[in-house]
Amino acid sequence: MSTATGAPTASAAATNPQDTIAAPADDGNAATATATSLRTAATTAAPATPKPGGRARAWQLRFAALSLVWGFSFLFIKVGTQGFAPLQVTLGRVVFGALVLLVALAVKRERLPRSARTWAHLTVAAFFLNALPFSLFAYSELTIPSTLAGICNATSPLWGMALSVVALSEDRPTRRRVAGLGLGFLGVLTVLGAWQGFAGTDLTGTVLALGASLCYAIGWIYVRRTLAGVPESHLAMSSAQLLLATAQLAVVTPLFTTAPTSYPIVPLLAVFALGALGTGLAFLIQYGLVAEIGPTTAQMVTYFIPVIATAAGVALLHERLSWNTPVGALIVLAGAALTQSRPRPNRPTAPRAGSTAD
Template identity: 75%
Template sequence: MSTTDAPSARATSADAPAPGSAPAPVATSTASRSAQDAPAPRRTFAWQIRFAFLCLVWGFSFLFIKLGTEGFAPLQVSLGRVAFGALVLLVFLVIKRERLPRSARTWGHLAVAALLLNALPFSLFAYSELTIPSTLASICNATSPLWGMALSVVALSEDRPTRRRVAGLGIGFLGVLTVLGAWQGFSGTDLTGTAMALGASLSYPIGWIYVRRTLARDEHSHLAKSSAQLLLATLQLAVVTALFTPMPTAFPAVPLLAVFALGALGTGVAFLLQYGLVAEVGPTTAQMVTYFTPVIATASGVALLNEHLAWNTPVGAVIVLAGAALTQSKPRTS
């Protein structure tokens, strides 16, 4: 999914969530700082099961998007995604007896975050998969950390470029060119769809930087801010969808179930899992889900959607992930 769909659990702007990822990076960022500041809790075997489930959910998010667009317009898929995700978080908000934020300032900043981190990238990915395979969309999503590193150097003065990170950036974009088959003149690749998928992956770090500048010290709970953010994204997409998309005349079962899974599991439940993983095993381990998501998305696309896989796609994906890992790594201190 993201987003989903490849998430990041660290509090740096260079770590961008996937489209199938947690609905509210605001909460994840705050959770990351809490996890870094607090003593590491005792690990249990259960975290490995949750980690594997999160990889599967976000890996299958791109397949869910593809299936959803077979029965609904892209904006309707995105609207269903945020609506079902918001419903899940609101249920947990009630269970925990928490309240939504009351500050107008917080709601204003969350509205921008909802646009940059949910409404816009979710819609771009849905539109992109009308013309490109879900495998390519998932690999484009894996470039988010690369965009984030490049942007953080410009927008965040505390993020200084290092040789390691610059090398990772160069390697990552070399991988993108490999995936797209640049030596063949990008033949066989829909450039519009690919550009939309890359634009979606770029939207995530832009949103993270905005959140870091505006909501880093906000006192509201992670769950409350995440729920509010998805509610705002639902409102935004509801307005846009009503203006530009006619009401569906049918609700086919498979696309409808795909949208439900994309929202309830890939956006709502996935956030709760990610937040728990960050608190239990730390952000460094939790963010490793980023590197499994494209693998699962590629396997599901080839196996279940019969998508063609040329040699340069998996090779380029490995190069992209290697570059992304290098931009997020830190030199060992003795």
Template identity: 40%
Template sequence: MRRPWVGKFVLLSAIWGGSFALIKVAVDAGVPAVWVAFARCLFGALALWAFCAVQRQGVPRDRAVWGHALVVAALLNAVPFTLLAYGETKVSSVLAGVFNATTPLTTLVFVLLIVPQEKVTGAKLAGLLVGFTGVLVVLGVWQGLGDDVLVGSAACLGATTCYGAGFAYTRRFFSGGPHSAGALSAVQITCGAAQLAVAAPLLGGVPAWPGWPAAAALVVLGAAGTGLAYVLNLDVIRQAGPTVAATVTYVTPLWSTALGVLFLAEPAGWNAVAGGVIVVAGVLLARKPANRPVGQERTQPLVRADKPGPGRRAYGSPHTTTRSRQ
């Protein structure tokens, strides 16, 4: 059976997995974390607006949309992008990529809190417990934690917590309406760039030229990881459905680990690999559907893959709007 989305899925997972190595290149060159986050949003917004122009997608003019976009941008872009970049000044890109796999678990926590349709089940609670155990294994708590590892890990987990809150908020307040996903994504990332344009000079000072490798890493990180990836993610959702698209979260740690080891010579201890597997197991357990009586209607997904029309909205992963995401 022909599956045209498979190539896009692999490319998407590689782009998001490679984002952690690109962040590491930038912060190791001395780029302040908040400026890394700003570059991601700036170049991502430019790429998304170019996509919207080619597709002739209109700009949302509803004030409520822009108001919600400001909140979503803070939770899914400005704050977590800064925290991830700061975390990678303390820990490897390998660990940052593994920690990012906890995003579906933090999302579940906030969804249970603010989305009335979601019900607490034993599987979800067990999945959260298993996922938390996986985080402890990744950290290697039995070995003791140095200050840098503790601070860096906390920053990375703080980013995934922001993602969780942002995805839940998006599901309730920002995922409906007649606007295309591309246009709303462009609005969201633009809001993130505006927020960081104010914060970056205050928190990071005036950045120095980091050199061509770091500058290139920032352009690719924004244009591909926060621009092209959003478009690919939308295509995968429309062609394969949101459930399949969400599984990209399970693949990105493989890319982040491989690229960190091969190109940055970072160590990948057994506990990072084992802990990552345990985290993914917790995610799978938490996603296990509850038993429903025959005839009971299922909750409608955010997007119907069979009729993706221009007004449909969908989100998929860590680094996109309402993804299981970046």
């Protein structure tokens, strides 16, 4: 989960990639979208029933807030890259996101993981779930609109389904999931206007955004195979992962960029919002939703992210929107929904009149 978009971290990815919130959760924001611990996943296997009254309304408000934050993350990336290099935007994002989680960790008096093995696997997870995809999304938005980046993020469940069939022996393709995979990639071709020879679309930027979504799927599967059963909490695992992503980017960024000569206020605020809200705070909201209403309902946020990203890009950044973009996005989301669907168990039929039940 998110996903993400859009915010993925390690612990819940160790369950099933199709059961996590893709990234989100964004994209982007899958940044910490998969950060639901295995212990929580076990206790929330059946969706929780919200309490009546104000409590029920409270989760709906938080669901809406999470959708908005992750949806706007693509706009924040676009604005941030107008003042800073893509790697600098990504570094600022993980720094601010990690600070939020570390504050929450201190308030709850929890500790970071102690196992060297856990830290080693989290290093790989941080690369595939945070450092690399966040950077690819930032670079992609140098040449493609934020609306297209948000739609590309929605392909993450499709990549997850395709890779899990190959890498996870317990996952077997069903007709419904294969149909969803084909439908989803048909939607991608529709978004890109394949019948026009991809005219008007920057293929490099689009490939970078699709590659970012692929990274989430790779990271989810890696974590599922290596970190299943860890005793640490979701918050401790997520904080450690973002710290490792920060360290990775802190080494790479100075090698490929020069220090900013100025700090324009609007791009700086965008980077702060991207990290503190779209990565740190969004994870805390998302985890609370999973614990309260269950992963099945909570993961529906995935389908609102590209809609909000598109609306924000068109309304605030005045990005052009041709007919094939929203149509293709709907096809992508329909395909993603099919890949994540599960067949309903057969209900016992009532015995016919005059018959004897076994």
